[in-house]
Amino acid sequence: MSTDLQRYSTENQAEAIAAYAARRDLEIVRTYADEGRSGLNIAGRDSLRELIADVQAGRADYDAVLVYDISRWGRFQDADESAYYEFICRSHGIAVHYCAEQFDNDGSLPSSVMKSIKRVMAGEYSRELSSKVFAGQCRLITLGYRQGGPAGYGLRRFLVDEANEPKAPLARGEHKSLQTDRVILVPGPPEEVETVRRIYRMFVIEHRSEREIASVLQAEGVLNDLDRPFSRAAIRQILGNEKYVGNNVYNRVSFKLKRKRVVNTPDMWVRSDGAFEAIVDPALFDAAQVILAERARRFSDDELLHLLRELLGSRGVLSGMIIDEVDGMPSSAAYRSRFGSLLRAYRLIGYEPSRDYRYVETNRQLRLMHPEVVRRTIEEIEAVGGSVEVDRTTDLLTVNGEVTIAIVICRCRPTPAGSMRWRIRLDAGLAPDITVVVRLEADDRTVRDHYLLPWIDVGPRGRIGMAEDNGLDLDAYRTDDLGPLYHMLRRHSLEPTA
DSSP: OOOSSSTTOHHHHHHHHHHHHHHTTOOOOOOOOOTTOOSSSSTTOHHHHHHHHHHHHTOOOOSEEEESOGGGSOOOSSTHHHHHHHHHHHHTTOEEEESSSSSOOSSOHHHHHHHHHHHHHHHHHHHHHHHHHHHHHHHHHHTTOOOSSOOOTTEEEEEEOTTOOEEEEEOTTOOOSSTTOEEEEEEOOHHHHHHHHHHHHHHHTSOOOHHHHHHHHHHTTOBOTTSSBOOHHHHHHHHHOGGGGTOEEEOSEEOGGGOOOEEOOGGGOEEETTOSOOSSOHHHHHHHHHHHHHHHSOOOHHHHHHHHHHHHHHHSOOOHHHHHHSTTSOOHHHHHHHHSSHHHHHHHTTOOOSSOOHHHHHHHHHHHHHHHHHHHHHHHHHHTTOOEEEOTTTOOEEETTTEEEEEEEEOOEEOTTSOEEEEEEOOTTTOOSEEEEEEEOTTSSSEEEEEEEEHHHHGGGOEEEEOSOOOHHHHTTEESSSHHHHHHHOOOOOOOOO
């Protein structure tokens, strides 16, 4: 079940299942429950995964699985997925009973037809609910209210009531408690507001690059909203976000029904201009957008190669770092995207590096990705009420003063036969409680999946080699996203005992 206030609460399901078992003289020997988890996919459904693993491994000490109704397998968008999990149980000699359905799961034609219809209806319910929620969010955006996400450097979230009267500021990780309350953005501390304006002045008037601006702020010891030194990416985010001129923009990225994340075109954005108090002069913001747009303009292949030849002529050597440091030069990522790799672009202009730079470039890309992954992880942990301390030397996260977490990004190593391999090194010196492994696809940019590896189980190995399928001893820790980690770290209040 995904929320508490519904007929699908685990307590209500347990009562209905117990009554069903009593009527049929069945004894309940084990219970699997996923509380507060979405049924859109199996990610984060630890109990369901455990049930399937027990059945497949022959550990199931029962003859039947009692399910409240068909939708409790999940409201999958592919109706065959819930059928697949039922098939696994039945193929291992374990019957499946649906306790709240109006038919017996006896394999008859009416039963099979009803199950198919119910599975489709479960997925359709999620689609309809998603559409209604999205429409409601869009309406609130047009009314000038913030819909989720951190405020960002220089801004703060502020709570207002249904009459738009101010109530209280919201600290990082805090959420509104009343459904009728709304959230807006207001200017943050004066020193942060001035830093944002200074970033725009350095970029537009002094013609400094994002990297140079970040270096200036780092030298001065200025920290961003996550209490970390400014990076080039953080400066770029500030320069391109319309919230600094008071515009409320939504739906730039879609992740509906927990499926593929999609970057939407501007015509699909939902916006309300002038919704908040601006902290940057609109003329200065527009000038910054012109500069960014000129940098992002699409060069032809010939233009890209011409610029690369000129850079080679002036520097005598090429690398991704050299390309990225030159103002006005397309990024190394643009060359990789257009030509498949930097090495292929080098060959097209007749340049052969004196050494193999492939792993150097890949490792550099991983170093650039790591701070962003850490930042997003911290935000999500704080969003569920956790507190995070970061060791700036090791990037080790300490959550709630109790749990230590290390984040490792693992690049893919294709074999000559075309299969994929990953090599993971666990830091014995740090010995974190949990190592979050982010496995990448063969392009070394797209996240494939995650592994949440507890040190007590896998840490002593030191190094782990992974394939696409690794058996239950490793794949039991696999998850599509980090939802299970955030659920585990969620803070819960305890009622006092007598």
